[in-house]
Amino acid sequence: MPADQQPYPSVWARPQRTRREQPPLSREQIVSTALELLDAEGIDALSMRKLGARLNAGATSMYTHVTNKDELLELVVDQVYGEVEVPVAGDPAGWRAAVTRYAHSMRAALLRHPWIVSVLGEAGVAYLGPNVMRQNEAVLAVFEQEGFTLAAADRALNTVVAYVIGVSTSEAAWLTRLARSGRSEQEWAESLWPAAERAAQDYPRLRKLYAAQRDEHSSATRDDDFDAGLQCVLDGLAARFAPAGDAS
Amino acid sequence: MPADQQPYPSVWARPQRTRREQPPLSREQIVSTALELLDAEGIDALSMRKLGARLNAGATSMYTHVTNKDELLELVVDQVYGEVEVPVAGDPAGWRAAVTRYAHSMRAALLRHPWIVSVLGEAGVAYLGPNVMRQNEAVLAVFEQEGFTLAAADRALNTVVAYVIGVSTSEAAWLTRLARSGRSEQEWAESLWPAAERAAQDYPRLRKLYAAQRDEHSSATRDDDFDAGLQCVLDGLAARFAPAGDAS
DNA sequence: ACGGTCGTCGCACAGTGTTCGCAAGCCGTA
DNA sequence: TACGGCTTGCGAACACTGTGCGACGACCGT
Numbered sequence: 176m177p178a179d180q181q182p183y184p185s186v187w188a189r190p191q192r193t194r195r196e197q198p199p200l201s202r203e204q205i206v207s208t209a210l211e212l213l214d215a216e217g218i219d220a221l222s223m224r225k226l227g228a229r230l231n232a233g234a235t236s237m238y239t240h241v242t243n244k245d246e247l248l249e250l251v252v253d254q255v256y257g258e259v260e261v262p263v264a265g266d267p268a269g270w271r272a273a274v275t276r277y278a279h280s281m282r283a284a285l286l287r288h289p290w291i292v293s294v295l296g297e298a299g300v301a302y303l304g305p306n307v308m309r310q311n312e313a314v315l316a317v318f319e320q321e322g323f324t325l326a327a328a329d330r331a332l333n334t335v336v337a338y339v340i341g342v343s344t345s346e347a348a349w350l351t352r353l354a355r356s357g358r359s360e361q362e363w364a365e366s367l368w369p370a371a372e373r374a375a376q377d378y379p380r381l382r383k384l385y386a387a388q389r390d391e392h393s394s395a396t397r398d399d400d401f402d403a404g405l406q407c408v409l410d411g412l413a414a415r416f417a418p419a420g421d422a423s
Numbered sequence: 424m425p426a427d428q429q430p431y432p433s434v435w436a437r438p439q440r441t442r443r444e445q446p447p448l449s450r451e452q453i454v455s456t457a458l459e460l461l462d463a464e465g466i467d468a469l470s471m472r473k474l475g476a477r478l479n480a481g482a483t484s485m486y487t488h489v490t491n492k493d494e495l496l497e498l499v500v501d502q503v504y505g506e507v508e509v510p511v512a513g514d515p516a517g518w519r520a521a522v523t524r525y526a527h528s529m530r531a532a533l534l535r536h537p538w539i540v541s542v543l544g545e546a547g548v549a550y551l552g553p554n555v556m557r558q559n560e561a562v563l564a565v566f567e568q569e570g571f572t573l574a575a576a577d578r579a580l581n582t583v584v585a586y587v588i589g590v591s592t593s594e595a596a597w598l599t600r601l602a603r604s605g606r607s608e609q610e611w612a613e614s615l616w617p618a619a620e621r622a623a624q625d626y627p628r629l630r631k632l633y634a635a636q637r638d639e640h641s642s643a644t645r646d647d648d649f650d651a652g653l654q655c656v657l658d659g660l661a662a663r664f665a666p667a668g669d670a671s
Numbered sequence: 672a673c674g675g676t677c678g679t680c681g682c683a684c685a686g687t688g689t690t691c692g693c694a695a696g697c698c699g700t701a
Numbered sequence: 702t703a704c705g706g707c708t709t710g711c712g713a714a715c716a717c718t719g720t721g722c723g724a725c726g727a728c729c730g731t
Binding site: 291 | 542544545546551553556559563564577579584585589592600618626627629654655656659660662
């Protein structure tokens with residue numbers, strides 16, 4: 176036995192792992208465990224090794240089901256997208272109500288998983304993920320149902336989604352910082368008040384704004400602001416594309 | 424001399440580095456070199472060691488000027504923000520023209536540095552960076568000048584910025600993929616056409632849309648789409664906040 | 672009973688961000 | 702001029718990352 180180096184001191188010390196002690200890995204399993212881990216500990220805590228550990232698996236066992244960490248993240252993003260409520264065309268309340276619900280649902284999903292915004296910049300919107308596709312088709316149907324051209328519906332969809340993603344990006348970034356700080360929202364805001372005051376020193380409008388907003392950091396205000404902006408966007412869409420009007 | 428281990432074989436082999444052979448590092452220098460590196464090679468290529476090398480400096484020399492890689496990125500983000508054209512209040516063409524210019528300029532800056540969108544999710548919009556502050560003040564001034572309440576101006580600003588960031592996120596992600604692929608835009612789009620077709624199989628609207636858009640992936644189309652959406656948003660703002668109207 | 676295939680994983684590699692302590696230049700003071 | 706402190710640069714080291722490779726075990730079809 177010319178083996179240059181025995182990996183184990185004796186045959187009897189060999190692992191001998193009890194065969195199938197764990198249900199075999201699957202892509203779904205991996206993706207949803209990754210989602211758990213991300214929600215629990217944030218984007219920095221997601222490493223293949225930790226994920227493996229959480230699955231009672233080796234560090235590299237996931238690579239048979241997923242080619243990349245990046246690919247894994249794309250899958251997770253689509254999974255999150257799957258949490259968004261699918262709008263139904265023909266809602267008697269009209270497209271505005273349906274789209275409003277959709278936008279709120281999407282923002283809620285993004286904020287439930289705030290780490291996601293640091294992934295969107297690389298995954299885009301998981302271009303062809305099944306959930307993304309289903310959602311988009313449904314929203315297009317809503318618009319079309321009420322007289323939008325398909326092209327107009329597409330533009331409208333993109334505009335709404337862009338708005339939602341934009342708002343959520345800032346909000347999620349804020350929430351992440353907040354969570355990392357471990358403090359309450361008011362404490363945290365208070366703690367960086369001096370810096371804000373200094374930064375706004377030469378800018379009267381910002382000073383006034385900050386002073387006015389000083390005590391109203393709350394999720395309720397954010398909800399209202401989001402909805403206000405959203406209604407603006409919808410106004411614009413209505414004016415431009417709605418049946419009575421005309422697609423540019 | 425009980426030194427357990429001589430770091431150099433002899434005193435004479437010691438570095439004896441020619442004192443100040445390099446202009447000393449400064450924060451500005453570091454930030455703008457980081458920006459260069461990011462533009463040249465993308466977000467994954469930015470490591471402290473590479474950055475150090477590009478500065479003819481050691482791997483850890485930057486830490487006296489910048490506490491963190493994260494902090495460095497915040498600084499870089501603000502730097503990019505500084506490229507955005509500052510609007511001037513009182514433009515005779517009115518707030519729509521000014522804000523339109525501003526939005527286009529901001530999108531252009533983001534797309535000139537597409538890696539930035541993968542950082543926005545963590546940096547937010549570099550909350551208190553000096554350039555961000557200056558920009559925001561200026562835009563608020565534009566709105567206020569034409570009769571918006573300060574609160575309305577704030578909402579309007581946030582809405583516009585959200586839209587710009589949202590659109591740019593998708594676009595930049597696409598551009599990054601494209602660049603990584605090394606192919607031309609048409610080739611690239613063509614290469615993932617089969618996948619798109621398969622993904623859209625059950626969704627007639629998406630199929631139709633994809634088919635229609637198949638040959639028109641170009642930056643001109645994207646510009647138009649962006650502007651169309653932007654005008655929608657501005658319509659909405661006008662209807663809701665402009666002087667004749669009223670802040671909700 | 673047995674070859675082939677497939678899922679699993681230990682090891683290893685090249686890299687990462689960051690800490691620590693040392694060295695060397697610079698300043699103000701004695 | 703001499704000397705102490707302070708700031709700046711940096712090499713080594715640590716803990717940890719994503720991932721390729723090769724071996725090994727368990728399973729399936731014959």
